[in-house]
Amino acid sequence: MEDKKFTVRAAERALDILLCFVEKSEWSLTEIAQHTGLNxxxxxxxxxxxxxxxxxxRNPDTERYRLGFRIWELSANLSQSDDPAVLFLPEMERLRDELEETVSLYIRDGMERVRIQAVESRQTIRRVAPIGARMPLAVGASSKVLVAYASPETREAILNDPSWPESVDREQYRRQxxxxxxxxxxxxMEEREAGASAVAAPVLNRSGEIIAALAVSGPVGRLTQEKMESFAPRIMEAARRMGKMVKGGATAR
Structure with missing residues (x-):
């Protein structure tokens, strides 16, 4: 939990503006003001x-804003040995080619999961997986993996958080x-999004701490329960290989 006593309001506002670009690539001044609630x-x-x-x-013709090149300069300095989104990409591509469905990587951030990497299926009808998307922890295969493999203390803190949706029974969730x-x-199957199925496995480091959830998703008509069960061993094996690449501590938090 951040300590509000030590935050700088101007910096918070600037970062809120930059975070708008997680959702779409172009914004006008008016749109940003409406989205952030700032004047x-x-x-x-x-x-x-x-x-x-x-x-x-800024595009002088449209008066709309896009991310600048300084963002890419910063991202170029991400260490491949520290960043699972970069480190695991080749393994994710291999899994996508083997299973022919979209492969995603998620970490937990508070009471949400965040898609930090995705490799989309080459199928004509496929699951589109935008990087940076945030989803609740109460539903979905990846969410449940991230909670299931968290420490017991973290699991209880999540389940007892005031933001936990009343529509999701805690005891049933614990059994799951x-x-x-x-x-x-x-x-x-269609827990979070109509028409979509997913199967996920934990990526654990050598200490057994969860780093991320590795998921394969697709349309329910193609990714049936039977198909997901048949995919599970290969997804778990890919997750084990990923875990062996990591030296340090857990990323999911």
């Missing part, structure tokens, strides 16, 4: 600052987590 004059001053530092660039730990993977 236009504040947004304008921050946009000018961010543009001046190279974090955003026990079954996932027993089997080593989770499946879901």
């Amino acid at each position: 236009k004059s504040t947004v304008y001053r921050l946009l000018v600052t961010l543009e001046g530092k190279g974090f955003l660039r 987590l026990e079954e996932i730990r027993r089997k080593g993977y989770a499946t879901s």
Whole structure:
């Protein structure tokens, strides 16, 4: 939990603006103001600052903003040995080619899971998986894997969080987590999104701590329960290989 006493409001607002670009690539000043709840004059001053530092660039014809090249300069310095989104990409591509469905990688961030990497299926009808998307922990195969393999203290904190949806029974969810730990993977059909199925397995480091959830997803008509059960051993094996690549501690938090 962040300590509000030590946050800088101007920095928070600038970061809120940058985080808009997780959702789409172009924004107008008015759209950013509406999305962040900030007034236009504040947004304008921050946009000018961010543009001046190279974090955003403005199209003079449309007056819309996009991410600037300074963002890419920062991302170029991510260490492949530390960043699972980079480190695991070749294994994810191999799994996609083998199973012919979309492969995603998720970490937990508080009460949400975040897709940090995705390799989309080459099928005509496929699951589109935007990187950076955030989803609740109460539903979905990947969410349940991230919670099932968290520490007991973390699991209880998640289940007892005030934001936990009343529509999801905690005791039933606990039973599902026990079954996932027993089997080593989770499946879901249309739990979060109509028409979509997913099967996920944990990526554990050498200390047995969860780093991420590796998931394969697709349309329910093609990714049936039977098909997901047949995919599970190969997904778990890919997750084991990924875990062996990592030296340090857990990423999912």
